[in-house]
Amino acid sequence: MRIQVVRSGGIAGLKREWNVDVDAQEDCDDWHRLIDELPWNPPVASAPQPDRYVYRITMSRRLITLREGDLTGPWRQLVDRVRRVAD
Amino acid sequence: MRQSIVPPYLLRQLASSADPAMARAAAAAQSSLARDDSFRSVRWGPGVDHTAAPTARARAIEPPVRTIFDAENTETLPGTTVRSEGDADTGDISVTEAHDGFGFTHALFAEAFGRASIDDDNLPLLGTVHYGEDYDNAFWDGQRMVFGDGDGTVFTRFTASLSVIGHELAHGVTQYTANLAYEGQSGALNESVSDVFGALVEQHSRGQSAADASWLIGEGLFTDRVQGDALRSMKAPGTAYDDDMLGKDPQPDSMDGYVDTTDDNGGVHLNSGIPNRAFYLTAVAIGGNAWEAAGQIWYDTLTGGDIAPTCDFATFATLTADAASLRYGDGSAEHTAVVEAWQTVGVTESATMAG
Numbered sequence: 001m002r003i004q005v006v007r008s009g010g011i012a013g014l015k016r017e018w019n020v021d022v023d024a025q026e027d028c029d030d031w032h033r034l035i036d037e038l039p040w041n042p043p044v045a046s047a048p049q050p051d052r053y054v055y056r057i058t059m060s061r062r063l064i065t066l067r068e069g070d071l072t073g074p075w076r077q078l079v080d081r082v083r084r085v086a087d
Numbered sequence: 088m089r090q091s092i093v094p095p096y097l098l099r100q101l102a103s104s105a106d107p108a109m110a111r112a113a114a115a116a117q118s119s120l121a122r123d124d125s126f127r128s129v130r131w132g133p134g135v136d137h138t139a140a141p142t143a144r145a146r147a148i149e150p151p152v153r154t155i156f157d158a159e160n161t162e163t164l165p166g167t168t169v170r171s172e173g174d175a176d177t178g179d180i181s182v183t184e185a186h187d188g189f190g191f192t193h194a195l196f197a198e199a200f201g202r203a204s205i206d207d208d209n210l211p212l213l214g215t216v217h218y219g220e221d222y223d224n225a226f227w228d229g230q231r232m233v234f235g236d237g238d239g240t241v242f243t244r245f246t247a248s249l250s251v252i253g254h255e256l257a258h259g260v261t262q263y264t265a266n267l268a269y270e271g272q273s274g275a276l277n278e279s280v281s282d283v284f285g286a287l288v289e290q291h292s293r294g295q296s297a298a299d300a301s302w303l304i305g306e307g308l309f310t311d312r313v314q315g316d317a318l319r320s321m322k323a324p325g326t327a328y329d330d331d332m333l334g335k336d337p338q339p340d341s342m343d344g345y346v347d348t349t350d351d352n353g354g355v356h357l358n359s360g361i362p363n364r365a366f367y368l369t370a371v372a373i374g375g376n377a378w379e380a381a382g383q384i385w386y387d388t389l390t391g392g393d394i395a396p397t398c399d400f401a402t403f404a405t406l407t408a409d410a411a412s413l414r415y416g417d418g419s420a421e422h423t424a425v426v427e428a429w430q431t432v433g434v435t436e437s438a439t440m441a442g
Contacts, residue, residue, distance in 0.1 A: 012224070016350075052224075
């Protein structure tokens with residue numbers, strides 16, 4: 001399973017993209033435990049704040065768009081992990 | 088010519104500036120201080136005392152009250168207070184740049200537009216530096232300006248650019264005035280207004296005319312490894328950088344290149360290139376200092392009360408033309424410059440606007 005994280009916005013308006021093939025990771029089971037915890041229906045989105053990032057995360061035909069202020073808990077862990085591995 | 092309404096504290100700050108880029112402003116401030124060292128309270132001066140003001144009132148503009156916080160590379164806001172108004176320089180360049188940048192931004196709004204801080208009621212200016220780890224961004228969170236240190240590879244610290252500091256503070260001004268919704272065309276206008284006033288802060292602080300200015304936003308933020316001058320060019324959107332790591336500056340310079348996307352709240356940092364260029368074209372067509380006529384027209388539009396939070400490009404074009412007509416006269420050089428600028432960037436059509 002592939003995870004794609006696309007970060008847009010920020011004052012620079014630069015789009016960055018990170019991809020990870022979860023099943024190719026040595027700690028694949030650990031990734032899946034984290035993925036199982038992801039809340040796909042998070043509480044009401046926060047109001048947009050000027051120049052903050054917007055994250056679009058896709059995996060297994062599911063997609064979620066989260067404002068930077070809403071990227072918390074398991075979602076934040078996932079994005080940090082994807083960035084770390086993809087970088 | 089309009090009479091100077093520069094408050095003495097600003098003149099002293101300017102007069103003592105050691106920055107070579109500030110030499111002209113420093114000399115002017117020294118001469119102005121020599122003429123009049125008594126306290127002058129700033130009020131609505133000639134040229135800013137009518138039409139645009141929703142209600143007539145005379146309010147003294149207080150000196151800025153700035154507080155800088157340090158997030159110590161966490162994402163906890165506001166962080167620890169490291170410099171309050173009146174405190175000495177801390178030696179931390181980010182703190183100094185934020186403090187000074189707030190001062191220059193406050194000065195533009197006070198001197199050019201008679202505005203008392205972000206809310207026109209002397210709101211204290213709050214800023215947090217050293218936000219996050221390798222954080223490549225700066226933002227306005229509704230109450231304060233927040234600056235990252237950059238990752239050191241692509242970006243340096245975000246306080247390094249005065250236009251970026253002005254950009255963030257201008258988001259506060261927009262929030263207290265037109266409150267443009269941060270999505271789609273109104274979001275791109277919100278972004279553009281911040282770039283406009285960010286550029287004007289830099290030009291005003293350097294005493295730079297529209298013809299002499301770089302019209303770059305975020306000059307000096309990239310490290311030497313990046314092939315690029317700045318984040319954006321208002322003069323030539325799409326040309327600010329062209330780099331192996333970052334790609335090419337994706338901003339359109341006219342409606343022909345308008346970007347339809349759901350990313351970045353509908354491409355607010357991309358399509359802002361279109362109204363940015365309209366402002367640049369207006370300013371160079373009028374000539375002189377951009378913060379005078381062109382800046383005044385945009386400021387009148389932002390604060391005039393006729394603008395809706397969901398305002399689109401075409402409506403904004405009409406409102407700026409109306410503001411120019413109201414202040415400078417129908418068919419005036421200023422009015423014509425605005426009308427033609429929006430035609431050039433393809434927001435309005437020549438046939439319908441060129442009366």
